[in-house]
Amino acid sequence: MNPTLPETHGHLVDNIVHFTRALRKAGVAVGTSQLRNAIQAVQRAGFTKRQDFYYTLRATLIIRPEHLETYHQVFHLFWRDPEYLERMMKMMLPLVQSMGGEEDRPPKTAQRRAAEALADHPSPEPQAPERQEVEIDAQFSWSQNEALRTMDFEQLSASEIAEATKAIGTLSLPVKPLKTRRHRAWTHGRTPDVRAMLRRSLRKGGEIDRMSRKTPRTRAPNLVALCDISGSMSVYSRMMMHFLHALVWAPNPGWGRVHGFTFGTRLTNVTRALHLKDIDLALSAVGQEAPDWQGGTRIGEALHRFNRDWSRRVLGQGAVVLLITDGLERGDVALLQAEVQRLSLSCRKLIWLNPLLRWEGFSPKAAGIQAILPHADSFHACHSLDTLADLSSALSGPGEKDRLMREL
Amino acid sequence: MRNLPLAMKHLPANIDDTMSLLKAQNYVCGRDLGTVVFLSLSLGKPLFLEGEAGVGKTEIAKALAAALGRRLIRLQCYEGLDAASAIYEWNFAAQMIAIRTAEATGGADRSALQQELFSSDFLISRPLLEAMEPQAEGPPVLLIDEVDRTDEPFEAFLLEALSDYQVTIPELGTVKADDPPIVILTSNRTREVHDALKRRCLYHWVDYPSYEREVEILTRRVPDCTAALSSEIVAFVQRLRGQDLFKNPGVAETVDWARCLIALDAVSLSPEIVSDTLGAVLKYQDDIAKIAGSEASRILEDARADIAKAS
Numbered sequence: 001m002n003p004t005l006p007e008t009h010g011h012l013v014d015n016i017v018h019f020t021r022a023l024r025k026a027g028v029a030v031g032t033s034q035l036r037n038a039i040q041a042v043q044r045a046g047f048t049k050r051q052d053f054y055y056t057l058r059a060t061l062i063i064r065p066e067h068l069e070t071y072h073q074v075f076h077l078f079w080r081d082p083e084y085l086e087r088m089m090k091m092m093l094p095l096v097q098s099m100g101g102e103e104d105r106p107p108k109t110a111q112r113r114a115a116e117a118l119a120d121h122p123s124p125e126p127q128a129p130e131r132q133e134v135e136i137d138a139q140f141s142w143s144q145n146e147a148l149r150t151m152d153f154e155q156l157s158a159s160e161i162a163e164a165t166k167a168i169g170t171l172s173l174p175v176k177p178l179k180t181r182r183h184r185a186w187t188h189g190r191t192p193d194v195r196a197m198l199r200r201s202l203r204k205g206g207e208i209d210r211m212s213r214k215t216p217r218t219r220a221p222n223l224v225a226l227c228d229i230s231g232s233m234s235v236y237s238r239m240m241m242h243f244l245h246a247l248v249w250a251p252n253p254g255w256g257r258v259h260g261f262t263f264g265t266r267l268t269n270v271t272r273a274l275h276l277k278d279i280d281l282a283l284s285a286v287g288q289e290a291p292d293w294q295g296g297t298r299i300g301e302a303l304h305r306f307n308r309d310w311s312r313r314v315l316g317q318g319a320v321v322l323l324i325t326d327g328l329e330r331g332d333v334a335l336l337q338a339e340v341q342r343l344s345l346s347c348r349k350l351i352w353l354n355p356l357l358r359w360e361g362f363s364p365k366a367a368g369i370q371a372i373l374p375h376a377d378s379f380h381a382c383h384s385l386d387t388l389a390d391l392s393s394a395l396s397g398p399g400e401k402d403r404l405m406r407e408l
Numbered sequence: 409m410r411n412l413p414l415a416m417k418h419l420p421a422n423i424d425d426t427m428s429l430l431k432a433q434n435y436v437c438g439r440d441l442g443t444v445v446f447l448s449l450s451l452g453k454p455l456f457l458e459g460e461a462g463v464g465k466t467e468i469a470k471a472l473a474a475a476l477g478r479r480l481i482r483l484q485c486y487e488g489l490d491a492a493s494a495i496y497e498w499n500f501a502a503q504m505i506a507i508r509t510a511e512a513t514g515g516a517d518r519s520a521l522q523q524e525l526f527s528s529d530f531l532i533s534r535p536l537l538e539a540m541e542p543q544a545e546g547p548p549v550l551l552i553d554e555v556d557r558t559d560e561p562f563e564a565f566l567l568e569a570l571s572d573y574q575v576t577i578p579e580l581g582t583v584k585a586d587d588p589p590i591v592i593l594t595s596n597r598t599r600e601v602h603d604a605l606k607r608r609c610l611y612h613w614v615d616y617p618s619y620e621r622e623v624e625i626l627t628r629r630v631p632d633c634t635a636a637l638s639s640e641i642v643a644f645v646q647r648l649r650g651q652d653l654f655k656n657p658g659v660a661e662t663v664d665w666a667r668c669l670i671a672l673d674a675v676s677l678s679p680e681i682v683s684d685t686l687g688a689v690l691k692y693q694d695d696i697a698k699i700a701g702s703e704a705s706r707i708l709e710d711a712r713a714d715i716a717k718a719s
Binding site for chain 1: 422423439440443444446447450451453456458486487488490492500501503504507508511525556557559596597598599600603606607609610611612613652654694
């Protein structure tokens with residue numbers, strides 16, 4: 001099949017290649033070098049126990065914990081197929097010691113994708129079914145009145161995209177760059193660079209002729225955007241998703257890696273969708289991924305999930321959180337307060353952008369707003385929300401936290 | 409691939425061997441981890457371990473080094489880690505003194521001096537270079553701990569060092585490891601490590617152990633702990649992991665807690681003693697406030713019920 005593969009007997013290599021292809025179809029990216037490793041590893045580990053075979057392939061083919069479940073399912077479906085198994089056993093199994101037993105978990109979420117990956121022809125209903133599954137599941141696990149919708153965004157025109165890139169270009173977040181622990185040479189630096197001086201003097205036979213100085217290097221902080229997509233924000237959701245996409249892609253010196261999350265009644269990580277280069281593809285992917293468009297708002301719960309499941313993974317290395325919400329909480333305000341506090345303690349800076357404040361004389365009356373405000377490092381209101389340029393300038397300008405805190 | 413060096417003779421021959429080898433060092437692991445470790449040893453590939461804090465990722469490197477009688481070289485990663493502290497550095501001060509001495513004695517022959525100044529005498533090797541150098545006991549175990557704490561540029565550098573097992577020093581030439589070291593990388597997943605690095609390694613997600621395995625770990629790690637107390641401790645901690653906590657307690661916390669309880673001469677858990685010593689298991693104020701008091705006694709009852717069911 002592949003001339004670079006090492007020699008083995010029988011169809012084992014073929015089958016492992018087929019298995020990898022099935023994995024790829026199920027959405028697990030497996031490289032050719034990994035496949036090669038897998039075959040070597042199977043040769044080395046021997047083919048005596050199904051359990052060892054399972055772990056051997058897993059160790060070589062899987063590099064992300066979120067793929068473990070898919071692997072589990074694909075493995076079971078693939079190697080359960082009686083034809084394969086019979087052929088395998090006849091050909092190369094000296095003895096089959098134990099069948100099954102590596103993990104007695106019930107089949108779960110990834111099974112459908114696994115089954116589709118193994119079928120050579122596309123599944124009979126290729127369009128909507130996965131969506132339906134989520135909806136049913138959600139309706140059982142959440143309150144009855146939660147409305148789950150996916151979102152279809154209008155396509156963007158070329159001029160809109162150009163305008164967005166321009167708007168993001170003028171955006172400067174109220175965050176200073178981070179000082180790192182590495183240094184660079186700098187004539188007016190504060191600290192003497194002893195190593196550079198000695199290096200220089202070695203070149204001159206031990207003569208120290210001038211003082212070298214250095215200064216800490218800086219780097220832009222990473223940005224985590226938490227974006228409210230509930231009903232009260234729905235009119236602007238397209239623009240805000242466009243904003244997030246532009247944050248990821250527009251050339252900028254102000255921030256590094258961008259992680260995007262949406263929340264309404266649940267929290268969805270849309271980072272992968274936002275990293276699709278094409279804006280229309282990205283927007284439609286975001287619209288499909290988040291199941292709770294235009295639903296209710298439970299900011300406290302969403303932040304709780306973020307704090308518990310994601311904060312340690314994305315807030316390391318001094319990330320800045322950009323919270324985009326109107327602060328109109330329908331859930332428990334005490335919970336919201338506790339979670340916002342935890343969030344502001346674990347990130348470097350919490351910037352709150354409230355895009356629905358459209359009049360100047362706004363004072364913080366709503367309980368949710370009063371809960372969030374004291375913990376935000378800076379508060380920005382956007383008085384009109386028709387273009388990205390407005391959003392950019394609102395974020396770049398001075399915050400309004402001080403004024404609102406006086407009125408609190 | 410690479411021809412197997414002599415020292416490889418002492419490596420375990422199969423998965424069961426590997427597991428018993430680690431067990432002899434009081435490291436109890438499941439068959440999944442045993443498989444990965446065995447493969448990493450026999451294929452000579454780096455092992456990438458990811459998992460929550462305190463599940464025994466660092467410990468496995470120590471156990472492996474002790475079991476194989478190899479040297480353990482540890483590179484603790486931190487933000488701003490650079491080549492000078494990870495690979496090598498010239499000892500500039502010593503070079504300077506050498507120049508001055510040569511001047512003072514008047515025997516400064518330019519080329520000889522240059523030869524001398526950039527020789528291994530003036531080279532300070534840091535962990536990565538050290539791991540490439542031949543060791544008396546055979547190739548060392550190189551532990552690159554908490555690789556998620558470095559920045560991405562350093563990761564890219566590791567790629568080169570780990571795929572060719574060589575380090576280039578401009579003044580001296582390339583140092584290549586004849587016997588590649590046993591490399592173990594760990595990550596707490598405070599950020600995603602790039603796929604390119606992971607692909608060159610064998611990946612394993614280290615999970616919390618099952619009840620039986622955790623009891624075994626506890627008995628081996630804290631021999632003073634009675635069977636009754638250790639099963640209570642483990643059942644309680646396992647129950648805690650099911651709660652909605654900000655940070656679930658790891659195995660390291662279980663072991664610490666057992667030691668605390670023994671120091672307090674406790675023979676079994678009671679709600680009071682649990683509340684007093686909760687700081688050994690839970691490390692966040694929110695979590696402690698949530699569990700201390702009535703919640704602790706409820707979990708304790710559930711844990712006792714679990715034990716009764718199991719026995």
